[in-house]
Amino acid sequence: MIGILQEMMGYPFLVRALIVGVLVSLCASLLGVSLVLKRYSMIGDGLSHVSFGALSVAMALGVAPLKLSLPVVTIVAVILLRVGNGRMKSDAAIAVISSGSLGIGVIVTSLTTGMTVDVCGYMFGSLLAMSKEDVMLSIVLSIIVIVIFIICYNRLFAVTFDESFAKASGVKVGVYNMLLAILTAVTIVLGMRMMGAMLISSLIIFPALTSMRLFGSFKAVIISSAVVSLVCFFFGIICSYQYATPTGASIVGVNLIVLFLAVIVEKIRKGRLA
Numbered sequence: 001m002i003g004i005l006q007e008m009m010g011y012p013f014l015v016r017a018l019i020v021g022v023l024v025s026l027c028a029s030l031l032g033v034s035l036v037l038k039r040y041s042m043i044g045d046g047l048s049h050v051s052f053g054a055l056s057v058a059m060a061l062g063v064a065p066l067k068l069s070l071p072v073v074t075i076v077a078v079i080l081l082r083v084g085n086g087r088m089k090s091d092a093a094i095a096v097i098s099s100g101s102l103g104i105g106v107i108v109t110s111l112t113t114g115m116t117v118d119v120c121g122y123m124f125g126s127l128l129a130m131s132k133e134d135v136m137l138s139i140v141l142s143i144i145v146i147v148i149f150i151i152c153y154n155r156l157f158a159v160t161f162d163e164s165f166a167k168a169s170g171v172k173v174g175v176y177n178m179l180l181a182i183l184t185a186v187t188i189v190l191g192m193r194m195m196g197a198m199l200i201s202s203l204i205i206f207p208a209l210t211s212m213r214l215f216g217s218f219k220a221v222i223i224s225s226a227v228v229s230l231v232c233f234f235f236g237i238i239c240s241y242q243y244a245t246p247t248g249a250s251i252v253g254v255n256l257i258v259l260f261l262a263v264i265v266e267k268i269r270k271g272r273l274a
Helices: 002-008 012-037 043-061 065-084 090-111 117-124 132-151 153-161 163-168 173-195 201-214 218-243 247-273
Strands: none
Touching (some): 002 012, 012 043, 012 153, 012 173, 043 090, 043 173, 065 090, 065 173, 132 173, 153 218, 201 247
């Protein structure tokens, strides 16, 4: 494995993919635990489709994709949070915005560039899609997301488990829910270049679900989720390099296997306790 990683380091585009992949995987795994526990796990899927729609429009207008999609997806994340707390349920709001954005993206693409290699890369991920500018922007924003999460850890913990108690304790629940949505939006946009719109939500959901099968405390689940996410990313990208399989799909495949193993371990534990 070490030999393969050393060989991969000889390719600049793979080095860029490894750097961005590690940071995005960390961001997604940290945020994923709160999103899954708050039953907002599909927000990643919805926002990824919004990001695809924004990227399609950016390509049609000749605008830098990340510079357009970041503010658009962030605004939609805030709208999703507001609508989800209103008359329309959160799952319905995500479904409406998700399918609508994907439809707009496909229409714009069909009327302009067509289904080119770049468009397929945005839908299913591509290691070749990341420029040096994308990498620098991804590094800066990923570090900001991780630092903010660490600083606000206690408040996000309170908001995740009991909003009523958190509000009674003086925590501004609305602000931290908004912060969680914005951080998720940024992470989704950054990860789309590597994972694609169809698969980016897996980075949020799988590590969190796997860790919840193995540990009971929030802190342990957070740490485990980060470790699982990084391990699955490295094994996935190595498999992609070795067998020439799509990067995003390979990472999802490894995550699926690890989740299956965690479920087995959980059942064995319960059997022994019984």
